[in-house]
Amino acid sequence: MLDVIVVGGGAAGFYTAIHVAQQAPHFKVAIFERGKNVLSKVKVSGGGRCNVTHGEFSPSSLVLNYPRGQKELLGPFHVHGPGDVMSFFEERNVPLKIEADGRVFPVSNDSQSIVDCLLEEANRLGIRVLRNSAVKQIQKLDDVWQVTTMNKHYQARNLMLTAGSNPKIWDLLQGLGHTIVSPVPSLFTFNSSDPRLNGVQGISVDAEVEVLPKKVFSSAKNLKLKSMPKEQPILRSEGPVLITHWGLSGPAILKLSAWGARLLKEYQYNFKIRINWTPEYTPGSMEGLLREVRSVESRKTVLRTKVIDLPRRLWAKLVHAAGVSKELRWAEMTNQDIGNLANQLTACSIRVEGKSTFKEEFVTAGGVELKEINFKTFESRLHPKLFFAGEIINVDAITGGFNFQNAWTGAYIAARAMTSEE
Known part of the structure; x- marks a missing residue:
């Protein structure tokens, strides 16, 4: 008989087991991992550096990075936040650093530092780690949880599920009466074959990006274009946009993918975005600037006179997209040319035609319905002594260490609840 079974050998699983064993040294604790490797997501996080958490120490500010779970995590973050994790x-003996954008990494810049720390601590505390132990069945027998693997039954007083977005575990939970919010991808990049993005891969620009509604209906079809309502965005984000071989990535895009996870799934990842490559300008103020340049730089060609702080290759693409020829001088720019170029710079409409997983850091929106969890203990409201932490519940965040923080916090609070009666 075990005291605690942890299903899932990832960040939340190890953090739970370690805190249980620390707080109740006499507890028998085992981690069940379906694969041969544990902590694999920790290993690849942050490009192999492991983005442990985020240097945002105010819980009320921290929760703003969670499209799902914002309200529920406020209290837990007061109990165990980024400072506690650090x-x-x-x-x-794993020194950490906070980078300029707030992300927290080990000073070693190597995720193995975090992996080794968790493995060594689990070993020191006598935690059993059972690899290649996929869970086939979960049953409640009186006051004991029975977990069945391929060829053996295990029993424990407490059961902690930290199996991430594992459909088989979700199926077992549905069998126990829990509601599972259907999973959809979060944190993904946008695919686009727009010619303006060809040949400029690797460029990163601080920009404002808006997702436009799938269809814009207007009853006044015969009105002149100027009187037609401008498409109002349904999602907006600002920050670095990275042009890639397949389309667009970077923090601004990843934020949109997280906040719009369900909506963009409904759109089947086919929709329009509008990019302002120069967020300090509106279309109107940009037109004013370009007219001023036309009067001052009249003899120079538009292509060679980059008047704003944009990478030259991108400037050339946008000038071409505005219909401005290579040889055209500023003096020859008509008001319509000015308007077209201003539009490309500040309201550049691009069609998105699919998504790609963001490196190995795949995150899903979905999981155990939040109303069925007591967030003071991370315990099931349906079954006593059943706990959850990490991505198995319907909580997810934007990139930057926030998903790990959700895992650490839930794990710590659940461990404390399991050992509080001792």
Whole structure:
């Protein structure tokens, strides 16, 4: 008989087991991992550097990075937040650093530092780690949880599920009466074959990006274009946009993918975005600037006179897209030319035609319905002594260490609840 079974050998699973074993040294704790490797997501996080958490120490500000779980995590973040996580690793000789954008990494810039820390701590505390132990069945037998793997039954007083977005575990939970919010991808990049993006791969620009509604209906079809309503965005984000071989990535795009996870799934990842490559300008103020340039730089060609802080290759693409020829001088720019160029710079409409997973850091929106969880303990409201943490519940965040923070926090609070009666 075990005291705690943890299903899932990832960040939340190890953090739970370690805190249980620390708080109740006499507890028998085992981690069940379906694969041969544990902590694989920790290993690849942050491009192999492991983005442990985020240096945002105000819970009310921290929760704003969670499209799902914002309200539920406010209290838990007061209990165990980024500062507590940083202390945990630094007390175990893994120094951390906060980078300029707030992301927290080990000073070593190597995720293996985090992996080794968790493995060594689990080993020191006598936690059993059972690899290649996929869970086939979960049953409640009186006051005991029975977990069945391929060829063996295990029993424990407490059961912690940290199996991430594992459909088989979700199916078992549905069998126990839990509601599973259907999973959809979050944190993905946008695919686009727009010619303006060809040949400029690798460029990163601070921009404003808006997702436009799928269809814009207007009853006044015969009105002149100027009187037609401008498409109002349904999602908006600002930050670095990276042009890639397949389309668009970078923090601004990833934020949109997280906040729009369900809507963009409904759109079947086929929709329009509008990019302002120069967020300090509106279309109107950009037109004013370009008219001013026309009067001052009249003899120079438009293509060679980059009047705003944009990479030259992107400037050339947008000038071409505005219908401005290579040889055209500023003096020859008509008001319509000015308007077209201003539009390309500040309201550039691009068709998105699919998505790509963001590196190996695949995140889903979906999981155990939040109303069925007591967030003071991360315990099931349906079954006592059943706990959850991490991506198995319907909580997800934008990129930047926030998904790990959700895992650490839930794991710590659940561990405390399991050991509080002792």
